[in-house]
Amino acid sequence: MENVIEVRNLCKNYPSFQLKNVSFTVPSGSIVGFIGENGAGKTTTIKLILNEIRRDAGSVKIFGMDNIQDECKIKEQIGVVFDESYFHSEFKASDIAKILKRIYKSWDDALYDDYLRRFRISKDKIIKEYSKGMKMKLSIASALAHHPRLLILDEATSGLDPIVRSEILDIFLDFIQDESHAILFSSHITGDLEKVADYITFIHEGNVVFDRSKDDLIYLCGIVKCGAADFQKLDKTELVRWHKNECGYEALVENRDEFKRKHPRLVVDAAAIDEIMLLYVKGEKA
Ligand SMILES: Nc1ncnc2c1ncn2[C@@H]1O[C@H](COP(=O)(O)OP(=O)(O)OP(=O)(O)O)[C@@H](O)[C@H]1O
Numbered sequence: 001m002e003n004v005i006e007v008r009n010l011c012k013n014y015p016s017f018q019l020k021n022v023s024f025t026v027p028s029g030s031i032v033g034f035i036g037e038n039g040a041g042k043t044t045t046i047k048l049i050l051n052e053i054r055r056d057a058g059s060v061k062i063f064g065m066d067n068i069q070d071e072c073k074i075k076e077q078i079g080v081v082f083d084e085s086y087f088h089s090e091f092k093a094s095d096i097a098k099i100l101k102r103i104y105k106s107w108d109d110a111l112y113d114d115y116l117r118r119f120r121i122s123k124d125k126i127i128k129e130y131s132k133g134m135k136m137k138l139s140i141a142s143a144l145a146h147h148p149r150l151l152i153l154d155e156a157t158s159g160l161d162p163i164v165r166s167e168i169l170d171i172f173l174d175f176i177q178d179e180s181h182a183i184l185f186s187s188h189i190t191g192d193l194e195k196v197a198d199y200i201t202f203i204h205e206g207n208v209v210f211d212r213s214k215d216d217l218i219y220l221c222g223i224v225k226c227g228a229a230d231f232q233k234l235d236k237t238e239l240v241r242w243h244k245n246e247c248g249y250e251a252l253v254e255n256r257d258e259f260k261r262k263h264p265r266l267v268v269d270a271a272a273i274d275e276i277m278l279l280y281v282k283g284e285k286a
Pocket of ligand 1: 014015016017036037038039040041042043044045
């Protein structure tokens with residue numbers, strides 16, 4: 001499997017924030033969920049990938065090409081959706097098509113119309129009369145209508161209701177049926193990523209904490225919940241992170257089946273992505 005995106009040791013220095021040697025990959029045929037708390041560096045990383053801001057060090061390859069030297073060739077094959085619509089509010093969906101047709105050689109009017117129909121968006125309504133969900137759907141239709149091979153989405157489903165989100169997630173799943181396609185998808189809605197992502201890249205304070213298969217996280221890792229007496233007896237090197245709360249302790253373990261075999265009396269649940277994030281951010285380690 002080839003990588004559609006390869007980010008290596010990417011650095012960006014702002015006066016009060018540093019992105020530090022960020023490395024991860026987006027393999028072809030996969031959806032990578034990009035997670036992290038507010039201000040962790042997700043948008044900064046995405047802007048560096050898209051060469052919208054200048055990097056201080058590191059490299060980004062997209063389709064095997066350098067993201068700066070081969071920017072035009074790369075951008076022709078990428079669809080991008082941010083959490084805000086950048087379209088002029090007096091435009092209609094039909095005006096957007098006229099503009100994007102001049103930008104993308106592979107713009108496909110029929111495909112655009114098909115997405116608009118699927119999303120129930122009128123071509124003749126001006127954008128300022130759209131709801132937030134309609135604006136987001138228009139952005140997604142516009143990002144897909146030139147047959148991109150890569151979608152980069154920054155909080156593209158935030159603020160949308162579960163029905164609209166599920167429709168959009170289905171479109172993303174359709175999109176990656178083509179093994180040469182890939183999606184980098186930043187989101188705070190970890191439940192959506194649990195549904196569609198193949199890999200999770202977790203960034204915290206400008207550092208990548210982990211970049212691994214979602215199935216490993218969900219099916220392998222576990223959360224141990226126990227009281228103080230049981231917790232004191234545990235070998236802390238068996239725990240990835242732990243956190244004390246009002247009811248006792250919660251700890252993340254790498255392999256829940258193995259842990260259960262060793263400690264049959266303790267309760268070990270499957271770990272949700274947001275619980276893992278919380279333990280990494282707030283938890284202690286040996
Ligand atoms: N142009 C800029 N100048 C200075 N600092 C900046 C600039 N852009 C972003 N930052 C800082 O970089 C840090 C990371 O911001 P970024 O937008 O990448 O976070 P994020 O993970 O996308 O957060 P969120 O989930 O809230 O969107 C923040 O501390 C932000 O203030």
